Amino acid sequence: MTKIELLSGNDAVVKAAITAGCKFYGGYPITPSSEIAEGMAKELPQVNGKFIQMEDEIAGIGASIGASLTGAKAMTATSGPGFSLKQEHIGYAIMGEIPLVIVNVMRGGPSTGMPTYPAQSDVMQARWGTHGDHELIVLTPCSVQEIFKLTIEAFNLSEKYRVPVILLTDEIIAHMREKVEIEARSEYKIIDRAKPTVEPENYNPFDTKHGMVPPLAPYGEGYRFHITGLTHDHTGFPTSNPDLVEKLQERLRDKILDNKKYFNWYEERMVDDADIVVVAYGATARSAMRAIKDARLNNIKAGLYRPITMWPFGYENIKKIAKTAKMILVVEMNLGQVKGEVERAVAGTKCKVKFLGKANGELITPAEIGTKIMEVMNV
Amino acid sequence: MYNENIFHYLRTNKLPHIWCPGCAHGIITASILRGIDKLKLDKNKTSVISGIGCSGRTPGYLDMNTLHTTHGRSLTFATGIKFANPKLTVIDVMGDGDALAIGGNHFIHACRRNIDITAIIFNNNIYGMTGGQYSPTTPVNAYASTAPYGNVEPPFDIVKLATGAGATFVARGDAFHVALMDKIIEQAISHKGFSVVEIMATCPTQFGRRNKMKEPYQMLDFVANMAVSIKKWNEISEEEKEGKFPVGVFVDETRSEYCESYEENILKKVQRGEK
Amino acid sequence: MMRAEIRLSGNGGQGIILAAKVLAEAAGIYANLNVVQSQIYGAAARGELSKADIIIDDGDIYTLEISSADILLCLSQEAYDAHHKEIKPTGIIIIDDFYVQKFDPLDKRILSFSISQMSKDLAGSEMFTNLISVGILTIVGGYFSEENALKAVEKNVPKNFLEMNIKAVNMGFEVAKKKVKQNC
Numbered sequence: 142m143t144k145i146e147l148l149s150g151n152d153a154v155v156k157a158a159i160t161a162g163c164k165f166y167g168g169y170p171i172t173p174s175s176e177i178a179e180g181m182a183k184e185l186p187q188v189n190g191k192f193i194q195m196e197d198e199i200a201g202i203g204a205s206i207g208a209s210l211t212g213a214k215a216m217t218a219t220s221g222p223g224f225s226l227k228q229e230h231i232g233y234a235i236m237g238e239i240p241l242v243i244v245n246v247m248r249g250g251p252s253t254g255m256p257t258y259p260a261q262s263d264v265m266q267a268r269w270g271t272h273g274d275h276e277l278i279v280l281t282p283c284s285v286q287e288i289f290k291l292t293i294e295a296f297n298l299s300e301k302y303r304v305p306v307i308l309l310t311d312e313i314i315a316h317m318r319e320k321v322e323i324e325a326r327s328e329y330k331i332i333d334r335a336k337p338t339v340e341p342e343n344y345n346p347f348d349t350k351h352g353m354v355p356p357l358a359p360y361g362e363g364y365r366f367h368i369t370g371l372t373h374d375h376t377g378f379p380t381s382n383p384d385l386v387e388k389l390q391e392r393l394r395d396k397i398l399d400n401k402k403y404f405n406w407y408e409e410r411m412v413d414d415a416d417i418v419v420v421a422y423g424a425t426a427r428s429a430m431r432a433i434k435d436a437r438l439n440n441i442k443a444g445l446y447r448p449i450t451m452w453p454f455g456y457e458n459i460k461k462i463a464k465t466a467k468m469i470l471v472v473e474m475n476l477g478q479v480k481g482e483v484e485r486a487v488a489g490t491k492c493k494v495k496f497l498g499k500a501n502g503e504l505i506t507p508a509e510i511g512t513k514i515m516e517v518m519n520v
Numbered sequence: 521m522y523n524e525n526i527f528h529y530l531r532t533n534k535l536p537h538i539w540c541p542g543c544a545h546g547i548i549t550a551s552i553l554r555g556i557d558k559l560k561l562d563k564n565k566t567s568v569i570s571g572i573g574c575s576g577r578t579p580g581y582l583d584m585n586t587l588h589t590t591h592g593r594s595l596t597f598a599t600g601i602k603f604a605n606p607k608l609t610v611i612d613v614m615g616d617g618d619a620l621a622i623g624g625n626h627f628i629h630a631c632r633r634n635i636d637i638t639a640i641i642f643n644n645n646i647y648g649m650t651g652g653q654y655s656p657t658t659p660v661n662a663y664a665s666t667a668p669y670g671n672v673e674p675p676f677d678i679v680k681l682a683t684g685a686g687a688t689f690v691a692r693g694d695a696f697h698v699a700l701m702d703k704i705i706e707q708a709i710s711h712k713g714f715s716v717v718e719i720m721a722t723c724p725t726q727f728g729r730r731n732k733m734k735e736p737y738q739m740l741d742f743v744a745n746m747a748v749s750i751k752k753w754n755e756i757s758e759e760e761k762e763g764k765f766p767v768g769v770f771v772d773e774t775r776s777e778y779c780e781s782y783e784e785n786i787l788k789k790v791q792r793g794e795k
Numbered sequence: 796m797m798r799a800e801i802r803l804s805g806n807g808g809q810g811i812i813l814a815a816k817v818l819a820e821a822a823g824i825y826a827n828l829n830v831v832q833s834q835i836y837g838a839a840a841r842g843e844l845s846k847a848d849i850i851i852d853d854g855d856i857y858t859l860e861i862s863s864a865d866i867l868l869c870l871s872q873e874a875y876d877a878h879h880k881e882i883k884p885t886g887i888i889i890i891d892d893f894y895v896q897k898f899d900p901l902d903k904r905i906l907s908f909s910i911s912q913m914s915k916d917l918a919g920s921e922m923f924t925n926l927i928s929v930g931i932l933t934i935v936g937g938y939f940s941e942e943n944a945l946k947a948v949e950k951n952v953p954k955n956f957l958e959m960n961i962k963a964v965n966m967g968f969e970v971a972k973k974k975v976k977q978n979c
Binding site for chain 1: 534563564565567569579580583584585586587588589590593595596597598599600601602603604605607608625626629782786787789790
C-alpha cells in the first residue's frame with residue numbers, strides 16, 4: 142500500500158536507509174546533515190540495528206566500515222568539512238572493496254564556509270577527494286522523493302559492486318519538506334551482497350574466478366581472511382608485484398565502468414529539438430525545469446539534461462546532445478565543476494558550452510537561468 | 521614459554537615475518553597467541569585489527585578475521601566490528617605513534633566508551649617503519665631522525681593516559697619479562713570492557729642505533745632495567761624512579777560495557793515498547 | 796494553475812516551524828496538493844528571527860523559494876520589519892496586534908488579529924499562538940478545508956495537548972471568518 146508522507150530530504154534518507162536494510166550508522170554531527178544521524182539514532186534500534194556517535198568524522202566512517210565487514214549494511218552522513226575528513230577512509234573502502242553508503246549534504250565552502258546555506262561544490266571532492274586512482278559511484282537527487290529512491294539504490298549498488306556509494310544532496314533538498322510516496326518494503330528491489338559459495342579454506346576475498354566483484358564473507362562465520370589498505374593480490378595479502386598491482390587497479394576501475402550501463406541514470410526534458418540544453422542537477426535542476434518551460438514560451442527551444450548518476454560521468458549522454466544542440470548551459474551552485482566535464486564531453490563538436498554558477502549561498506533562481514538563456518542565445 | 525599450540529593460530533605460510541632481528545614485536549605476538557590459546561578462543565570468532573607501521577603487520581600472520589587498517593584509526597574499525605557483532609573477541613594491536621599521536625583521539629574515546637576491545641600497544645618509543653622519527657613516547661633527550669639534537673618533547677605515560685580516560689583494565693609489561701607479559705595479556709583479553717596493555721618493546725634498528733643500543737640484547741636490557749614491579753615501585757625513592765616504569769596491572773575494575781549497555785538500555789527498551 | 800506562497804515569521808520559540816509543518820501537511824497530504832516547506836536554520840532557531848515558508852501548487856513545484864508571498868504572517872515586530880516588503884501587491888499580511896504595533900497604517904493588505912491575546916485567554920499563556928495562526932491562515936488562504944487543517948493538527952501535536960490545540964485552531968477559524976466578512 143502506498144503511504145504518502147511529508148518528509149524533509151534528511152528524513153527521507155533515514156526512511157529509505159531502513160527500508161534498504163541498513164543496520165549500522167557511525168557518524169559525527171555536522172550541519173546540515175545532523176537530522177540524518179538523529180533519525181538513525183531513533184530508527185535503527187527499532188530494527189535491532191546499531192547507532193553510534195563517534196568522536197569525529199574519521200571515526201564515524203571507520204566504525205561503519207568495520208561494521209560492514211561483519212555483514213551489516215552500514216552508512217554514515219556528513220557535510221563539506223566532515224566529507225573532507227572522511228576521504229582517507231573512502232579510499233580504504235574502495236581498496237578493501239567494502240560496501241558503504243556515505244551521504245554528503247553539500248553546504249557552502251571552502252573550510253567552515255556557510256554551514257546553513259546550500260552549495261554544490263563537492264562534486265569534484267566526491268570524485269577525487271581521496272588519493273589515488275579510483276572509481277566510485279555518486280548519485281545526485283533533485284527532490285525528496287528522489288532522495289528516498291536513490292538512498293535505496295545507493296545501498297543496492299554498494300552491496301552489488303562492493304564499493305562506497307556517495308549520495309550527494311544539498312542543503313536545500315535536505316531541509317525542505319515534500320510529499321513522498323512510500324511503498325511497502327516488499328515493493329522495493331533490495332540487493333544484499335553476495336556471500337561466498339566455496340568452502341572457507343578455499344575462500345579468497347578478492348578472487349575474480351567468478352566475476353569482477355568477488356563475494357565478501359562476513360567476519361565471524363568461519364571464513365578467516367585478511368583485508369589491508371595496501372595493494373594486494375586475490376588472497377588479500379599485500380603485494381607490490383607490478384603485474385598484480387596493475388590487475389587490481391584495473392579491476393577496481395573496470396568493475397564500475399564496465400557495469401556503468403546498469404546505473405547510467407539521467408533525465409532529459411525537451412532535448413530532442415532543443416537549441417540550448419541546460420545541464421543542472423540537485424536543487425538547481427528544479428529551477429532549470431521552470432526556466433526551460435519559460436524559455437519555450439518565449440520561443441526558445443530549450444531543454445534539460447539532469448545527471449542523476451554524477452559519477453561515473455555520463456560523457457556519452459552529453460556527447461549525444463552536443464550533436465544536435467547548438468549550446469549547452471551548465472548551471473550549478475559552484476564556480477564551475479561539472480562545467481569542465483561537459484567541456485570534455487563536447488570536445489570536437491560544434492556545440493558551445495556556457496556557464497552560470499554561483500557560490501554565495503543562494504539558490505540559482507529560474508529567472509536567473511532564464512536571463513542567462515536569453516543572453517547566450519542572443520535574444 | 522615455548523608453546524607448540526600457537527602454530528594453530530598462525531598463518532604459517534606467511535612466515536617468516538618482516539620484523540628486524542632484535543625487534544620485540546614477534547615476542548609480543550607470541551605472547552598474545554599464548555593468551556588466546558590459554559583462553560581457548562575460537563579463531564573463527566576472533567578478530568585482530570591493526571593500524572599502520574611495524575605493529576600493523578601483526579594481523580597478517582594470524583589465522584583469524586584480520587584487518588590492517590589506516591594509520592591511527594584501527595580502534596574506529598574495531599569499534600564498528602565489535603559493536604556490530606559483539607560475539608567476536610576483538611584485539612587491536614597498535615604502535616605508539618599509531619595509538620597516541622595520529623590515533624590519540626580514538627584511543628581516549630575508546631577508553632571512555634569502555635567497549636570490550638583489548639588494545640595492545642607495542643611501544644618501541646619510535647616510528648620504526650618510516651625511519652626512526654620521534655614518537656609521543658620517545659624519551660626526552662633521546663635521538664631520532666627528526667630529533668637530531670635530541671628530543672625536547674615530554675612523552676606520554678600510557679598507563680596514566682588510559683586510566684584518566686576511563687579504561688577499565690590498564691596494565692604495562694615489557695618484552696623482557698615474558699611471564700608477566702603473558703599473564704597481563706591473558707587477563708586483558710578476558711576482561712569485559714576496554715583493556716589497555718602497554719608493552720615496552722625494542723627497536724634496535726631505529727631507536728637503538730641512534731641511542732647507543734644497536735645490539736638487540738642492549739635494547740632488551742634497556743627495557744628490562746626500566747621495568748620495576750608495582751610493589752617495588754611504591755617502595756623506592758623519587759630519584760630511583762628516574763627513567764624507570766612500574767609494570768603490572770594498574771586498573772582492573774567493572775563498569776558497564778558499551779555493547780551490553782546499548783543492548784540493555786536501548787534495544788531491550790525498544791523491544792518492550794518503551795520510549 | 797494555482798501557486799500559493801505563504802511565509803510565516805516570528806521569533807524563535809513561537810512555534811513557527813510546527814505551524815508550517817501542519818499547514819504543509821494539510822495542503823500536501825490531506826488536500827492532495829503539491830507542497831514544498833522550508834525554513835531558515837541556525838541562530839534563528841535559538842531565539843532570534845524565525846521564518847518558515849510553504850509553497851502550495853496543484854502542479855509540479857520547480858521554484859523552491861519564495862520571492863514575494865501571497866500570505867505573510869508576522870508574529871513579532873522584528874518579523875514584520877524584516878519581511879513586510881516580501882509580499883505581492885495583492886497579498887495579505889497577518890499581524891499580531893500586541894507584538895506588531897509599528898506598521899504602515901495605509902497598507903490595505905494588513906489584517907490585524909489579537910493572536911497572542913487569544914492564546915492567553917484560552918490557556919493563560921502564548922503557547923497556542925501558532926495553532927491559532929494555523930486556523931487564521933486556513934481561512935484567509937482558502938487553499939484547503941478546515942477539515943484538512945484539523946487532520947494535520949491531529950497528526951502533529953502530542954495526544955495530551957490535542958484538545959487544546961483543536962480549540963486553538965477553531966478559534967483561529969472563527970476570528971478569521973469574522974474578519975474576512977467585515978472586509979468584504
